[in-house]
Amino acid sequence: MSVEAHEFVSLPSNLPEETIPEAARRRLSSPWASFVVIVITVLWTIPTLGLLITSIRPKEEAQNTGWWTFFTDPTATLSNYSEVLTGGSVIPGGITPYFFNSIAIAIPATVFALVIACMAAYALAWIPFKGSTVIFFAIFALQVVPLQMALLPLLQMFNKGWSLGPIPIFPDLNKAGSAQSLFAGTYIPLWIAHTMFALPIAIFLLHNFIGQLPRELMEAARVDGASHFLIFRKLILPLSVPAIASFAIFEFLWVWNDLLVALTFAGGTPDVAPVTAYLANIKGTYGAQLHLITAGAFIAIVIPLIVFFALQRFFVRGLLAGSVKG
Amino acid sequence: MEELANGLSKIGNAFAAVAIVLAILLIVFFLASRAKGRAQGPIAGVVFLGPAVLLLIYGLVVPAVRTTAGSFQDASGKNFVGLANFGWIFTAPGNSTFLINTVLWIIIAPVLSTALGLTLALLLDRMKRESISKSLIFMPMAISFVGAGIIWGLVYEYRDPAQPQVGLLSQVAMWLGFDNPPNWLLWQPFNNFLLMIIMIWIQVGFAMVVLSAAIKAIPSDVIEASELDGATGWKQFSKVTIPMIRGTLIVVLTTIMIAVLKIFDIVRTMTNGNFGTQVVANEMYAQSFVAFDVGRGSALAVVLFLGVTPIIIYNVIQLRKERSVR
Numbered sequence: 001m002s003v004e005a006h007e008f009v010s011l012p013s014n015l016p017e018e019t020i021p022e023a024a025r026r027r028l029s030s031p032w033a034s035f036v037v038i039v040i041t042v043l044w045t046i047p048t049l050g051l052l053i054t055s056i057r058p059k060e061e062a063q064n065t066g067w068w069t070f071f072t073d074p075t076a077t078l079s080n081y082s083e084v085l086t087g088g089s090v091i092p093g094g095i096t097p098y099f100f101n102s103i104a105i106a107i108p109a110t111v112f113a114l115v116i117a118c119m120a121a122y123a124l125a126w127i128p129f130k131g132s133t134v135i136f137f138a139i140f141a142l143q144v145v146p147l148q149m150a151l152l153p154l155l156q157m158f159n160k161g162w163s164l165g166p167i168p169i170f171p172d173l174n175k176a177g178s179a180q181s182l183f184a185g186t187y188i189p190l191w192i193a194h195t196m197f198a199l200p201i202a203i204f205l206l207h208n209f210i211g212q213l214p215r216e217l218m219e220a221a222r223v224d225g226a227s228h229f230l231i232f233r234k235l236i237l238p239l240s241v242p243a244i245a246s247f248a249i250f251e252f253l254w255v256w257n258d259l260l261v262a263l264t265f266a267g268g269t270p271d272v273a274p275v276t277a278y279l280a281n282i283k284g285t286y287g288a289q290l291h292l293i294t295a296g297a298f299i300a301i302v303i304p305l306i307v308f309f310a311l312q313r314f315f316v317r318g319l320l321a322g323s324v325k326g
Numbered sequence: 327m328e329e330l331a332n333g334l335s336k337i338g339n340a341f342a343a344v345a346i347v348l349a350i351l352l353i354v355f356f357l358a359s360r361a362k363g364r365a366q367g368p369i370a371g372v373v374f375l376g377p378a379v380l381l382l383i384y385g386l387v388v389p390a391v392r393t394t395a396g397s398f399q400d401a402s403g404k405n406f407v408g409l410a411n412f413g414w415i416f417t418a419p420g421n422s423t424f425l426i427n428t429v430l431w432i433i434i435a436p437v438l439s440t441a442l443g444l445t446l447a448l449l450l451d452r453m454k455r456e457s458i459s460k461s462l463i464f465m466p467m468a469i470s471f472v473g474a475g476i477i478w479g480l481v482y483e484y485r486d487p488a489q490p491q492v493g494l495l496s497q498v499a500m501w502l503g504f505d506n507p508p509n510w511l512l513w514q515p516f517n518n519f520l521l522m523i524i525m526i527w528i529q530v531g532f533a534m535v536v537l538s539a540a541i542k543a544i545p546s547d548v549i550e551a552s553e554l555d556g557a558t559g560w561k562q563f564s565k566v567t568i569p570m571i572r573g574t575l576i577v578v579l580t581t582i583m584i585a586v587l588k589i590f591d592i593v594r595t596m597t598n599g600n601f602g603t604q605v606v607a608n609e610m611y612a613q614s615f616v617a618f619d620v621g622r623g624s625a626l627a628v629v630l631f632l633g634v635t636p637i638i639i640y641n642v643i644q645l646r647k648e649r650s651v652r
Contacts, residue, residue: 033452040446041459044466044527050494051477065490066497067480086329100333104340111344115351120378127371135375137642144638145386146588148610149627152396152620153389162388170384187340196385199378228370229359257470259591264615276472280595283476290480290492297476301469308468312461320539 055080055294062291080295090289093270095278095296102274102303105187105262106255109194113251114244116195117202118210122236124203125211126218127228136207142200150197151264158189158265187272189265194255202247209243210236246314253304253315275300390631396624403620411625424604427518431589431605432633435525436582440575442526443533447541448563450534460538464531471528471591478524479596484509514602521603524592529585533578540574541567573644580637587633606630 053067056076061069070076087094124136156162162170183189213236221231237244259276266272268281279300283293308315354373361369400407415421446463450456466474483493487506491497499507511517544567552566568575590607597603599612606626614623 030452033449037446037449037453037456037459041462044463044530046494047477047481047527048465048469050480054480063492066492066494068494068497069490094329096329097333100336104336107337108340108344108347112347115348116377116381119374123371123374127367127374129367129371135379137646139378139382141638141642142382142386143584144631144635145390146607146627146630146634148588148590148607149393149624149631150386150389152614152623152627153392154385156392157384157389187343191343192381193385196381199382200386203378227359227366228374229355232374233355253468257468257473259470259472259594260611263611276470276591279470279472279476280591283472283479283595284598287479290483293476294480297473301473304468304470305465308465309461312464316535316539320536 051294051297054290055298057291059289059291062294063288080291081299084292084295084299091282091286091292095275095299097270098273098275098278099299101187101266101270101272102256102276102300105190105194105266105272105274106252108187109191109198109255110248110251112191112195113198113202114248117199117206117247118237118240118244119232120199120203121206121210122228122232124207126231126236136203139200140204143204147197147260150193151260154189154193154196155264158183158192185269185271187266190261190272193261193265194251194258197261198251198254202251205247206240206243210240213239242314242317245311246317249307249311249315252307256304393624393627394631396620397628399621399624401619401621407621411621412629414622415625415629421609423602424599424606424609427602427604428587428606428633430518431522431525431586432583434519435522435529435586436579438522439526439529439582440533440537440579443530443578444537444575446530446534447538448567450538451541460535464535466528467531469528471524471589472595474524474528475592475595478520478527482510482520482596484511511597511603512601517597517601517603521592521596524596525586525589529582533582536574536578537571540571544570576644577641580641584634584637587630606633 050067053070054062056078057067057070058075058077058079061073061075062080065073082088083094084091085094085096120139124132124139157170217235218231221235226234256274257276258274259280262274262277263280266274266277268277275296279293279296282289282296286292358369358373396403397411398406398408400410416425450460453459469477480492481494484496484507485491485493487496487500491500493510495510496507510520513520548566548570549562552562557565588607589605590611593599593603593605593608594611599605599608606629610623610626610630613619613626
C-alpha cells in the first residue's frame with residue numbers, strides 16, 4: 001500500500017503550494033473541469049434531493065405532481081414521518097421497531113467481526129507457525145464464495161443442525177417436540193451470518209495493517225516476557241485504531257444496508273427484521289404511497305448518511321487500504 | 327412510547343450480548359496466558375485463530391460444499407439428478423433473459439462506473455475546491471440498494487402524459503419535446519440500462535475516490551519528465567497516467583464486477599425481475615425461497631461462484647506478485 005489515505009484527504013487545501021510547485025501547477029484550476037464536475041455533482045445529488053422533498057410533501061401533492069413543483073408551490077408537512085414511524089391508516093405497522101432492529105443487528109455484528117478478525121490477523125502476522133501463509137491465502141481466497149452460496153446451508157444449520165453421517169457437527173437447536181429453533185426470533189443467526197461473511201475481507205485488511213507494525217516493538221515486548229495476549233491487548237489494539245475504525249465504518253454500513261442476509265435469516269417480522277426489509281416490503285405492497293415510502297426511505301438512510309459524512313475520512317482510508325496497493 | 331421502550335430494550339440486549347462475548351474472550355485470554363514454556367505459542371495460535379477458522383469453515387467452506395452437492399439434486403434435495411439443474415439453467419426457454427442480462431450487467435456497469443470515475447478523478451485533479459463535489463458524488467455509497475431503488479423509483483415513475491408528471495425522467499423528456507415518454511421500467515430492453523444507471527450512480531464515487539488517490543500518488547518528477555519530453559494532454563494521459571495507475575484501475579474494475587455479479591437488491595426492489603430484467607442472483611433467490619427449488623437455487627449459486635472465481639484468482643495472483651516484491 002503506497003498511498004497514504006490522509007495524504008489524499010488533506011492534500012487539496014492544507015499543503016502550502018510553494019513547497020510543491022509541480023503539484024500546484026498540475027492543480028492549476030481549469031474552469032472547464034470545474035464546470036463539468038459541478039454539473040455531474042448536481043446530477044448525482046438531484047435524485048436524493050427529490051426523495052427528501054417528496055417525503056415532506058402532503059399526500060395529494062406528492063402523488064399527483066412532481067417534487068420540483070415544490071419550488072413554486074411550497075407546502076410541507078411532517079405528518080408523513082409521524083405516520084411511517086408509528087404506522088397509520090395506510091400502512092398498519094410503523095418503521096420504528098425495524099429501526100431499532102437495524103441498530104441491534106449492526107452494532108454487535110460489527111464488533112464481533114472486528115474482534116475475531118483482529119485476533120486472526122494478529123495470529124497470522126506475528127505468531128510464527130507452519131502453514132500460516134497458506135491459511136492467509138486460503139482466507140483471502142474465500143471471498144470467492146458468494147453470499148448466495150452459503151445462505152441455504154446456513155439456514156439449514158440454524159434450523160435443523162448438521163451432521164456428517166452419525167456425527168453431529170452442529171447441534172439441532174430445536175426444543176424437543178417443537179419445530180421452532182432456539183434461534184428463531186432472535187438476532188443471533190444474523191450476527192453470526194454477518195460475522196462469518198465479513199471475515200475474509202476483514203482479516204485481509206487488518207492483516208495488511210497489523211503486519212506492518214514495527215517488528216522491533218513486538219520483539220522487545222516478547223523479550224520482556226509479555227505473552228501474546230498482553231501484546232495483543234496493550235500494543236496491537238491501540239496501535240490498530242485507525243485500521244479498526246475504517247473497517248468498523250465499512251462493516252456497519254454494509255450490515256445496515258444489507259437486504260439479502262436479513263430476508264434469509266430474519267424474514268420480515270417486526271421482531272428482528274431491519275429497516276431494509278421493511279422498505280422492500282412497503283415498496284412492494286404500497287408502491288403508490290410515494291409520500292410514505294420516501295419518508296421511510298429517508299429514515300432508513302439517515303443513519304448511514306450521518307456515519308458517512310461524519311467519518312468519511314476513515315471510510316476513505318479503509319477503501320484505499322483495500323484497493324490501492326503499491 | 328411502548329415501541330420506544332421495546333426498542334431500547336432490544337438495543338440493551340444487543341449490548342449485553344456484546345459484553346458477554348467480550349467477557350468470555352477476556353476469560354479465555356486470561357486462562358490461556360497462564361500457559362508457560364513451549365506450549366505458549368501453540369495455545370496462543372489456537373485461541374487467536376480458532377474462532378475465525380471455525381466460523382469460516384461453518385459459514386463458508388461447508389456451505390459451499392453443500393451447495394455444490396445440492397446443485398446436483400432435485401427440488402427436494404433428496405434425489406441425485408446429475409447435471410439436470412445446470413441443463414435447465416442454460417437451455418430452458420425463458421432463462422436466456424437472465425443469462426444475457428447478467429452478462430450485460432457485468433460488462434456495462436463496471437466499465438461505465440470506472441470510466442466515469444476516472445474522468446472525474448482527472449477533472450478533480452484540476453480543480454481548486456474539490457472536497458464538496460467529492461463528498462456528494464461519493465455519498466450514494468452510503469445508501470442501501472433498497473434506498474437507492476426508492477430514490478430512483480421516483481426518477482422513473484410513470485404517469486399518463488396527459489396528467490402532471492411525477493417522475494423526473496418523464497418530465498425532462500417532455501420538457502425536451504418528447505410528448506409521449508414510455509413507462510420506463512417496462513420499456514424492454516432499455517429498462518435494464520435504467521437499472522444499471524442506479525448501480526453506476528452508487529459505484530462511481532468509489533471508483534473516483536480510489537483512482538483520485540492513485541493519480542495523486544504518481545510522483546511529480548514522472549509527470550515533469552514526461553512534460554520535458556513534450557508529452558501533454560491526451561499523450562500524457564494515455565502514455566504516462568494510465569500505465570502508472572494500471573494496477574489500481576484493474577482492482578477498481580474487478581471489485582465493481584464482483585459486486586455487480588451478485589447484484590440482487592436493485593432488481594428485486596425495482597422490478598422483482600419482471601419485464602425482462604431478471605439476473606442470476608435474483609433468480610437464485612426466487613428459485614430457493616419463493617419456488618423452494620433447492621436444486622435449481624444451488625445450481626444458480628454455483629454459476630455465480632464460477633463467475634467470481636476467475637476474477638478472485640486474478641486478484642490473488644496480483645497479490646502474490648506484490649508480496650514477493652516486498
